[in-house]
Every structure is written in C-alpha cells, then in structure tokens.
Amino acid sequence: MSLLEIKNAKLKLNDKDILKGLSLSVNKGEVHAIMGPNGSGKSTLSYMLAGRGGYDLESGEILLDGQSLLEMEADERARSGLFLAFQYPVELPGVGGMSFLREAVNSRKKFLGEEELDHLAFIKEARKVASKMFVKDEMLKRAVNVGFSGGEKKRFEILQMAMLKPKVSILDETDSGLDVDALKIVSDGVNAQRNVDNAIVVITHYQRLLDYIVPDFVHILSDGNIIKTGGPELALEVEKNGYAGLINAA
Amino acid sequence: MLHNAKDNYITSVKNHVSQFEEKSFRKLASNDFKSWPSPREETWRLSRLGVLTRKEITPIIPNPKKKISSMPKFNDSTIIRFVDGAFREDLSSKLPPGSYLNILGEEDSISLFNKFKNSNLKNHPSTNVSFSCTPSIVKLTIEKNVSIGDLFEIIYEGGDENLSVHPALYVELKDNSSITIIERFNHLSSLIMPLQLVELKKNASMNSLKIFNDNQQSYNLAANCTFLSDKSNYNSFSLIKGGLFTRSETHAYLIGENCNLTLNGVYLSSKNQHHDLTTAIYHDVPNCTSKQIVRGVLGGESTGVFQGKVRVAPDAQKTDGQQMSRAILLSENAIANAKPELEIYADDVICAHGATVGEIDDEQLFYLKSRGILEKKAKQILITAFLKDIINESVEESIQNFVFEEAELALSEIISKEI
Ligand SMILES: Nc1ncnc2c1ncn2[C@@H]1O[C@H](COP(=O)(O)OP(=O)(O)O)[C@@H](O)[C@H]1O
Ligand SMILES: [Mg+2]
Numbered sequence: 001m002s003l004l005e006i007k008n009a010k011l012k013l014n015d016k017d018i019l020k021g022l023s024l025s026v027n028k029g030e031v032h033a034i035m036g037p038n039g040s041g042k043s044t045l046s047y048m049l050a051g052r053g054g055y056d057l058e059s060g061e062i063l064l065d066g067q068s069l070l071e072m073e074a075d076e077r078a079r080s081g082l083f084l085a086f087q088y089p090v091e092l093p094g095v096g097g098m099s100f101l102r103e104a105v106n107s108r109k110k111f112l113g114e115e116e117l118d119h120l121a122f123i124k125e126a127r128k129v130a131s132k133m134f135v136k137d138e139m140l141k142r143a144v145n146v147g148f149s150g151g152e153k154k155r156f157e158i159l160q161m162a163m164l165k166p167k168v169s170i171l172d173e174t175d176s177g178l179d180v181d182a183l184k185i186v187s188d189g190v191n192a193q194r195n196v197d198n199a200i201v202v203i204t205h206y207q208r209l210l211d212y213i214v215p216d217f218v219h220i221l222s223d224g225n226i227i228k229t230g231g232p233e234l235a236l237e238v239e240k241n242g243y244a245g246l247i248n249a250a
Numbered sequence: 251m252l253h254n255a256k257d258n259y260i261t262s263v264k265n266h267v268s269q270f271e272e273k274s275f276r277k278l279a280s281n282d283f284k285s286w287p288s289p290r291e292e293t294w295r296l297s298r299l300g301v302l303t304r305k306e307i308t309p310i311i312p313n314p315k316k317k318i319s320s321m322p323k324f325n326d327s328t329i330i331r332f333v334d335g336a337f338r339e340d341l342s343s344k345l346p347p348g349s350y351l352n353i354l355g356e357e358d359s360i361s362l363f364n365k366f367k368n369s370n371l372k373n374h375p376s377t378n379v380s381f382s383c384t385p386s387i388v389k390l391t392i393e394k395n396v397s398i399g400d401l402f403e404i405i406y407e408g409g410d411e412n413l414s415v416h417p418a419l420y421v422e423l424k425d426n427s428s429i430t431i432i433e434r435f436n437h438l439s440s441l442i443m444p445l446q447l448v449e450l451k452k453n454a455s456m457n458s459l460k461i462f463n464d465n466q467q468s469y470n471l472a473a474n475c476t477f478l479s480d481k482s483n484y485n486s487f488s489l490i491k492g493g494l495f496t497r498s499e500t501h502a503y504l505i506g507e508n509c510n511l512t513l514n515g516v517y518l519s520s521k522n523q524h525h526d527l528t529t530a531i532y533h534d535v536p537n538c539t540s541k542q543i544v545r546g547v548l549g550g551e552s553t554g555v556f557q558g559k560v561r562v563a564p565d566a567q568k569t570d571g572q573q574m575s576r577a578i579l580l581s582e583n584a585i586a587n588a589k590p591e592l593e594i595y596a597d598d599v600i601c602a603h604g605a606t607v608g609e610i611d612d613e614q615l616f617y618l619k620s621r622g623i624l625e626k627k628a629k630q631i632l633i634t635a636f637l638k639d640i641i642n643e644s645v646e647e648s649i650q651n652f653v654f655e656e657a658e659l660a661l662s663e664i665i666s667k668e669i
Contacts, residue, residue: 050620053612078622090617094635094642103631104621111622143635160621 001066003028003199004049004168009060011048018044020224021060026168029196033210034203035235036221037243042203043087045221046172050084051077065167078104079111081167085157085174092144097156100144101126105163126163133159133189150177151186158189169193170201175209187212207239222247259307259414260284266309266383272356275363279381286375296555296587297497297526299375302469307440309383310413312336320407320436323652327401327432334408335415336385348396348427354387354420362387362420362447369475370501370530376443376473380416384445389420392427392454401649402431409439411467418445423454423482430457430646435464435472435492442470442493450482452506457485459645461656463492466521470496478538480506487644488515489653490525491660497526497555504531504538504566511540514644516637518660519552519584520667526555533566533596540570545640546577547633548584549664556605559591566596573603578610578636580668629669633661 004026011019018041026032036042048055049062051074062069069077092100106116117125127137133155145153154174161169171190175183190213194200202213210218210232218234219226220243228234228246238246263283267276286303287294312334318341322329330351331341337353345351354362359381366377392398409415415437423429435442442464450456464470470493478484490496502511517525531540546554556575577586588605610632618628641653 050616052616052620073625074616074619075622075624075628078620084620086617086620090613092614092617092632092635094637094639095631100618100621100631103623103627107622107624107627143639164622 002026002063003065004201005061005063006049007061009048009062010058011044011055012058013044013054018224019048022221022225024219024226026199026201028199030217031194031200031202031213031215033215033218033235034201034221034226035205035207035218035238038205040221041224042221043172046084046087046170046203049170050074050082075107078164079108083161083164083166083169085154085161085169085171087172087176089145089153089157091146093146095144097140097142097144098123098126101140101160101163104160108164129162130159132192133162134185135159151179151182154178154182154186155189158186162189162193166198168199168201170203172203173205174202175204175206183209183212207235210235220246259303262308263379263382272359274356275360276382279363279378282373283375283378283382287373293528293557296557296589297495297524297528299469302441302495305412305440307412307414309379310334310409310415310439312385312408314338316408318407320405320434322403322405323432323434324401324403327403330390330402330404332404332406332408332417334385335417337388346398346400348393349398349429350391352389352391354389358389359387365447366445366475369503371473371475371499374471374473374499376445376471379414380418380443380445383414384416384418387418387420389422392423392429394424395426397427398429402429404431404433405436406434406442406444407436407438409437409442409468412440414441414443415439416443416445421446421448421456423450423456425452425454427451428455430459430649432459432461432649434461435470437464437468437470439464439468442468442472444470444472446472446474448474448476448484450476450478450484450509452479453481454479455483455485457646458487459649459653460486460488460498462488462490462496462498463656464496465492466494466523468493468495470498472498474498474500476500476502478502478504478506478509478511480508482506482509484510485512485644486514487641487653488527489657490515490517490527491657493523495524497528499528501530502532502540504533504540505535507535507537509538511538512542512644513540514543514640516544516640516657517546517554518657518664519546519548519550519554520660520664521550521552523550523552524555525552526557528555528557530559531561531571533560533562533569533571535563536565536567536569538566538569540572542573543640543643544575545636546586547580547636547661547664548577548586549580549668551581551583553584554586555589556587557589557591558603559593560601560603561593562596562599562601564595567598569596569599569601571599571601575605577607578633579607580633580664626669630665633665634658637661
C-alpha cells in the first residue's frame with residue numbers, strides 16, 4: 001500500500017481549473033520530485049495536500065497511509081503525519097521559535113500517544129537537532145521567521161520536519177532563494193531523514209536541488225497534471241532542454 | 251425625573267463647588283460645564299455619552315478613612331494613592347530624594363487650569379468637571395538631574411455607585427530628570443474623570459504605563475495633557491481593559507526640538523464594553539519624532555475606538571511621525587473603529603500611518619495548523635503574540651511580564667467566550 005496516494009485530484013481556484021485530474025502514488029522509503037514551470041500548480045498541490053482553507057478538491061481522493069485526508073482539517077492532517085515545508089514560510093511576530101516548536105511537537109506526540117517532553121528535555125532535543133541544521137540557539141529565541149534570511153527560513157522549515165518526524169513530507173521549492181552552501185545544509189538535513197518508513201516529495205522548479213536530494217522518481221507537472229514520469233535522468237533533460245520541449249511532446 | 255438627569259449633574263457640579271474655600275478656578279471651570287459633549291462633535295461621534303448623561307450622579311465627597319483594596323504590584327515601588335479622587339498621604343510612601351509632592355495653591359491651580367484651557371482639552375468634560383470638583387490638585391516634581399531608580403506606582407481607587415471621582419495630578423520633570431510611573435485605575439464608581447498634566451523639561455524622560463481596570467459599570471473619561479520640551483522623551487503605554495466605558499484621551503504637545511514621543515496602547519474588550527483611545531499629537535517645532543502603535547482585541551458585543559490625530563505645523567520640518575493601529579475582532583458582534591487623522595502643513599516630513607480591522611490572519615493560522623496545532627490553540631497563540639509583541643516593544647523589560655499578565659487576564663476572558 002502506498003504511503004501517499006492522490007487519485008484523480010481536481011481543484012478549482014476562483015472558478016479556474018488548477019489541478020485537472022492529477023494522480024500520484026508514493027511508497028514508503030521513496031523520494032519523489034515534482035518539477036514544473038511557474039504557475040503549473042505546484043504550490044496549489046502542496047496547499048491542497050496540507051489542507052489549506054479554500055483548496056478543497058472538487059473531486060478525487062487523497063489517502064495518507066490508507067486514510068482519507070479529505071475530511072480532515074490542516075491540523076489533523078499534520079498530526080497524522082503530513083508535513084509541508086512552505087515555499088514562503090509565514091512570519092509569526094511575537095511567537096517564540098522554541099515555544100512554537102514545542103507546541104507543534106507535543107501536538108504530534110499526543111496524537112501518537114507518546115509522552116510529551118518536559119520543558120528542559122525539549123530544549124535539549126531542539127538544540128541538538130538545530131545544531132545539525134546549523135540553526136543557532138539564538139534563532140530559536142526569536143519570533144518565528146521574523147527577520148530571518150531566506151536561507152534561515154528554509155533551514156527552520158527542515159528543522160521542524162526533523163522534529164516532527166512526519167510520514168510524508170512535501171517540500172515546496174525548498175531550494176528557492178538558497179545559495180550553494182545553504183542548499184547543501186538544507187539537503188543534508190533532508191537526506192538525514194530519509195528512511196524506509198517515510199516518504200518525501202520534493203517540489204522544485206530547478207534540477208539543481210536534485211543533485212543533492214537524489215529522487216527515485218521525477219514527475220513533470222504542467223497545467224495541473226503530471227505529463228511525464230521518469231528517473232533522475234528526466235530532471236537532467238529538463239535542465240538541458242527546458243520544460244517547453246517536454247510539454248510540447250506530451 | 252429621568253429626562254432631567256443631564257441638567258442634574260451640571261447643577262450638582264455647581265453646588266459641589268460652593269463647599270470649597272478657594273473657588274476661583276472652580277467657578278470658572280463649572281461655568282464652562284454647560285453640557286455633555288454631543289454626538290455631533292467630531293471626537294465624540296464614535297463614543298457617545300448618552301447613557302451616562304441620563305444617570306443620576308453626583309460628585310463624591312471623599313471619605314478620608316476609607317479602606318483600600320488594591321495592593322501594590324511591585325515590592326520596592328514608591329506608592330502614591332488616591333482614594334475617592336483624593337490624595338491619601340497616610341497610605342502613600344515617603345518619596346525618594348529628588349522627588350516631592352505638594353498640593354497646589356490657588357495661584358498655581360489657576361495657572362494649571364489655564365494650561366488646560368489653552369489646549370485642545372479645553373472643552374473636555376473632565377477638564378471642566380474635575381477642575382470644579384477635585385478635592386485638590388497634587389503635584390509631583392522630579393528635581394533637576396535626578397534619575398529616579400524606583401518605580402512609582404500610583405493607585406487610584408474608591409468611589410461608589412452614582413458618584414463621580416476627580417483625581418487631578420500634575421507631574422513636572424525638571425531638566426535632565428527621569429522616572430517610570432505606573433498608574434492603575436481601580437475604581438468602583440459610576441464616573442471617573444482623572445485629569446493629568448505632564449510637563450517634561452529639557453532632556454527629561456518619562457516612561458508612563460497606565461492600566462485602566464475600573465469596575466464593569468463605570469465610565470472613565472481620563473484626560474491627559476503633555477508638554478515636551480527640547481530633547482525630552484515621553485514613552486507611554488496604556489492598557490485599557492476595565493469599565494463599561496473607558497476613554498483615555500491624550501493630547502501631546504511637542505514644543506521643544508529633538509524630542510521623542512511614543513503613545514502606544516492596547517484595548518481588550520468583551521461583553522458590552524466600550525473602549526476608546528483618543529490621541530492628538532501636535533508637532534509644533536522641527537526635528538521631533540512620534541510613534542504610535544495601537545492594538546485591540548474584541549469579543550462579545552464590545553466596541554473599540556482609536557482616534558489618532560497628528561498635526562504637523564508648517565515649521566515642524568524633519569518631523570518623523572508613525573502611526574499604526576490594528577484591531578482583531580473575535581466576535582461578529584464586536585465593532586472596531588479606527589480614525590487616523592493626519593494634518594500635515596510642513597513639506598519635509600516622514601509620516602506613515604496604517605489602520606486595519608479584521609480577523610486573525612488566515613495565513614498565520616494555516617501555518618500553525620499545518621504544524622499540527624489545534625485551531626483553538628493556534629488562535630490563542632496568535633492573539634497572545636499580537637499583544638506580547640506590542641508590550642515588549644512598548645515597556646521596559648523589567649515590567650513586561652507584569653503588563654503581559656495584566657493583559658492575559660482580560661484576554662482569557664475574551665478568548666474563553668469566543669474560541
Ligand atoms: N487564489 C487563486 N485564484 C485563482 N488562481 C490562482 C490562485 N492562486 C493561484 N492561482 C493560479 O494557479 C496556478 C498555479 O499556481 P501555483 O500553484 O502557485 O503554481 P506554482 O507553485 O507551480 O508556481 C497559477 O496559474 C496561478 O496564477
Ligand atoms: Mg509555487
């Protein structure tokens with residue numbers, strides 16, 4: 001059974017068809033890349049999966065580990081093990097990073113029936129994970145994403161992923177706005193979390209990220225549908241010939 | 251007779267004056283109290299006093315032996331107490347060196363009265379009524395070059411049903427002096443009309459925190475007039491949470507160059523409360539800054555009003571004036587009004603303002619929920635942050651927790667009903 005199953009997903013935004021019958025199946029232990037030009041529906045797909053208000057499917061189904069997500073609100077989906085790393089992480093003035101992480105992690109732990117970490121144990125754990133992501137303690141004291149650089153925001157997203165240990169992670173353009181060094185840190189952080197029980201869907205516009213996070217499958221998204229699926233070599237083809245050739249051929 | 255109650259209060263104010271020995275400024279003031287502000291007056295349109303004017307109220311005769319109920323909130327603070335609007339020396343602390351209190355004599359009272367009368371608070375009901383009825387005008391002076399390290403806590407309480415109270419305080423900071431003053435309004439009265447004049451002389455600095463927490467049936471119509479001389483700093487934060495109707499009106503006159511003013515505030519409103527922060531900032535000279543952040547959280551059928559006038563005189567070049575207000579409505583039946591008013595007559599100035607009224611930010615809420623946090627908890631986190639943010643920005647670190655706890659009490663009242 002797939003860990004994430006999207007079946008014939010159709011979605012409209014403001015009466016405009018954005019996802020037009022998209023299907024995708026992701027198994028445990030796999031990394032999938034979804035590539036597509038700007039405006040092809042990548043972020044819409046990730047918001048739809050995460051359960052953002054207004055991004056409800058018109059028809060179709062999504063299953064996480066066999067369970068339908070459609071009736072669940074965003075918070076329940078997350079507690080069930082879905083994680084979205086935002087393309088544009090949201091600033092939360094006045095919300096301290098550490099208490100935000102703790103609230104999120106404890107929500108998930110509670111759901112899993114695991115014991116919540118006490119204050120000190122949590123701080124210790126968070127610092128440990130943070131240092132692997134080159135996230136300084138000082139950043140955890142600040143308000144979430146406020147005044148963070150582009151790279152810091154993305155590192156903080158992956159730090160959250162590492163703390164929450166989701167079943168399926170959707171990374172929406174986690175590479176955008178990163179220089180090579182930052183890209184490497186973020187990719188190492190993601191790779192460290194690959195295991196046989198989870199799955200990762202990497203959404204990107206550029207092939208570059210896939211040199212660092214090597215996918216098992218590459219899908220080309222165009223105009224609300226997956227038009228081609230292949231291995232890592234498909235990403236190289238995009239890099240060489242651009243999307244136009246692929247899209248025209250399809 | 252109900253429909254005559256309006257005039258009754260006017261008459262009882264006049265009658266109240268006769269009991270004082272010194273009557274000069276009181277007579278002038280009471281003669282000027284001819285009527286309550288009408289809703290046709292621009293600054294009272296959004297905060298109508300109709301219900302108040304129909305109440306049977308008389309000015310209080312302070313009880314010099316009344317027991318107090320509000321305890322100080324800080325260990326080492328210097329306490330100044332007003333009960334029933336009257337200064338209570340017996341319940342106040344000995345003042346630290348470099349500071350002293352005195353009761354104004356007739357001449358000084360007249361000159362203070364004239365300062366109000368020359369300001370745009372001249373027709374404010376509290377100006378006329380409290381100058382008529384205040385038991386005495388108390389002056390706090392901080393001497394030149396004195397920095398008061400201890401907190402000053404001024405506690406106003408007392409009053410009773412169908413009575414009005416009239417504390418009057420004049421604060422003067424002489425050159426190069428500084429102080430932090432916390433004022434708490436904890437009356438149990440129908441009507442509270444605090445008057446305050448603050449004068450900051452050259453290079454003086456004052457941090458002012460006001461917490462309005464009168465009982466839930468009361469009207470508080472506080473009037474504050476502040477003058478800033480060269481290089482002075484006035485950093486003020488008001489937390490309005492109590493009363494049925496609380497309106498804090500502040501007029502700040504920047505009369506010396508290179509002075510800095512911050513007039514921030516928060517109102518937390520539930521049930522049928524009406525909260526109003528009205529401010530006027532007058533940039534009369536060049537090179538001054540004013541900054542204003544006002545935030546409100548409203549539930550129930552409450553109403554919040556922010557009226558912020560900023561006037562930049564033709565000579566006030568290089569003025570930097572910033573004003574931002576934001577209100578979050580947690581209930582469909584709550585209303586928030588924001589009325590920024592910029593009158594800019596100089597050309598070389600930076601003035602920015604923005605006002606928003608709305609619900610909790612959707613994107614922020616989704617971000618928190620996408621991390622598994624329950625919607626209710628997420629909303630609570632965001633509103634708490636909304637307040638923490640401005641409190642941390644507005645008050646000095648040592649009192650941030652205190653202010654936040656004071657806010658949280660009112661906040662939990664609103665949140666428990668709405669989310
Ligand atoms: N709220 C909206 N209403 C209508 N169209 C929208 C809305 N949001 C996005 N779109 C459109 O949906 C398409 C896909 O957008 P998006 O998912 O952000 O693409 P990508 O992430 O691949 O760049 C674009 O054509 C965009 O203009
Ligand atoms: Mg996108």
